[in-house]
Amino acid sequence: MSRLKHHGLTLFFGAIFLAALVGQAISGVALVNREQVAAGLDPMTLAEYVTTSQFAVDVTENWQSEFLQFLLYILATVWLLQRGSPESKQLDEAGRESDEDQRVAEFSRPDSPPWARVRGWRLSVYSHSLGMVMGTIFVLSWFVQSLAGAVAYSEDQMRDFADPVSWGQYLGLPDFWSRTLQNWQSEFLAVASMVVLSIYLRERGSPESKPVGASHESTGVEG
Amino acid sequence: MTRPVLVVAAAAALLLGGCAASPGGADADAVVHEFYAAVADDDGDAACALLAPSALENLEDDTGEPCPDAVLAGDVGTTLVERAPAGPATSVHVAGRAAQVVLPDDVTFLTVDGDSWRLTAAGCDARPQRPYDCVIEGG
Numbered sequence A: 001m002s003r004l005k006h007h008g009l010t011l012f013f014g015a016i017f018l019a020a021l022v023g024q025a026i027s028g029v030a031l032v033n034r035e036q037v038a039a040g041l042d043p044m045t046l047a048e049y050v051t052t053s054q055f056a057v058d059v060t061e062n063w064q065s066e067f068l069q070f071l072l073y074i075l076a077t078v079w080l081l082q083r084g085s086p087e088s089k090q091l092d093e094a095g096r097e098s099d100e101d102q103r104v105a106e107f108s109r110p111d112s113p114p115w116a117r118v119r120g121w122r123l124s125v126y127s128h129s130l131g132m133v134m135g136t137i138f139v140l141s142w143f144v145q146s147l148a149g150a151v152a153y154s155e156d157q158m159r160d161f162a163d164p165v166s167w168g169q170y171l172g173l174p175d176f177w178s179r180t181l182q183n184w185q186s187e188f189l190a191v192a193s194m195v196v197l198s199i200y201l202r203e204r205g206s207p208e209s210k211p212v213g214a215s216h217e218s219t220g221v222e223g
Numbered sequence B: 001m002t003r004p005v006l007v008v009a010a011a012a013a014l015l016l017g018g019c020a021a022s023p024g025g026a027d028a029d030a031v032v033h034e035f036y037a038a039v040a041d042d043d044g045d046a047a048c049a050l051l052a053p054s055a056l057e058n059l060e061d062d063t064g065e066p067c068p069d070a071v072l073a074g075d076v077g078t079t080l081v082e083r084a085p086a087g088p089a090t091s092v093h094v095a096g097r098a099a100q101v102v103l104p105d106d107v108t109f110l111t112v113d114g115d116s117w118r119l120t121a122a123g124c125d126a127r128p129q130r131p132y133d134c135v136i137e138g139g
Helices: A002-006 A008-038 A053-079 A121-127 A129-159 A174-200 B002-017 B025-040 B044-049 B053-063 B074-082
Strands: B091-095 B098-102 B107-113 B116-127 B130-137
Touching: A002 A008, A008 A053, A053 A129, A053 A174, A121 A129, A129 A174, A129 B091, A129 B098, A129 B107, B025 B044, B025 B074, B025 B091, B025 B098, B025 B107, B025 B116, B053 B074, B053 B116, B053 B130, B074 B116, B074 B130, B107 B130
Parallel strands: none
Antiparallel strands: B091 B098, B098 B107, B107 B116, B116 B130
16 A cells, blocks of 8 residues: 555556546547548547557647656756746756765765766766656657658648648648647746746645745745 | 657657558559549449549539449540540559549549548649649548
8 A cells, every 4th residue: 555655646647647648549539530421431440540640640749848848847947046936946056066965976875876876977877867868758759740740741631632741841831830839838838837836826735836834035945 | 768769669660651451552553543444444333433422422413413424424524534544653642541643644632431542532733832623522
């Protein structure tokens, strides 16, 4: 039981992610099949739909923006500050910080991760591993969005008796940038909102909030 | 770190591979040539069997005639006979369940119906920055 309790956050979000993905697939195939039936064609099965480029572009356009959001948030909070926000470091802590604060190499502890304990390429890689992985997933999912988007766009074009496009042509088309930027704007707004709202508002018990009684000026503290 | 990379790469491969269940470009090309061969043989029934349901319905609505007659007569019949391909297609594009087969003298569009291709448009002329204008059009 304590294992469930200690991993509840991951389990909860993993479960609702899967539920939402399944829901997206079910509503997506229903939408496609309305068009199929209207055209007098056979409806698609759910299994067929989840292997279409349409489903892939709808999934990956959202994934890439989420991972970009986290990448930028992780990197920006290294150097940029916001007075009063628990999302920010304290005002004198901008930058990569000292080895002692970061508990690396000679300042590491017995329970420090192995790659944090000795200077060298492993420490350098591990020191940036979070940003690197977020950035890699962002780049790969944006790439898949572009590939799937080119195929889905070409399919729509040919349904409407227009010419298909190559991947290269698609990268310059409004469809690609509209999908990309409509996702980016919401991600950046969400982070900005969280940074600012958490200066003045509270949620008791959440580490994303300051303590309820903390002043609006206190920065980099969590509840 | 490698697992998310493999998942995304597998997804990309699946999309690029076009997913085995759908018929391929060669099949679309074959259907188009079969259609024009049926028109050349005055076999309206065989030609209509290769049209998508919406293309067939629109042809009958526009001409006021049953498809086997409509596809061989009037502007439609004349255009299709004039543009009958003497050789192989110039290009074939497939994306998902739609295809475009470009012939030396014509452009056609197809959709997957069941597990085979059916023509949604034939006898098509390009228009700048607009969809093709076709003598047979579904949708």
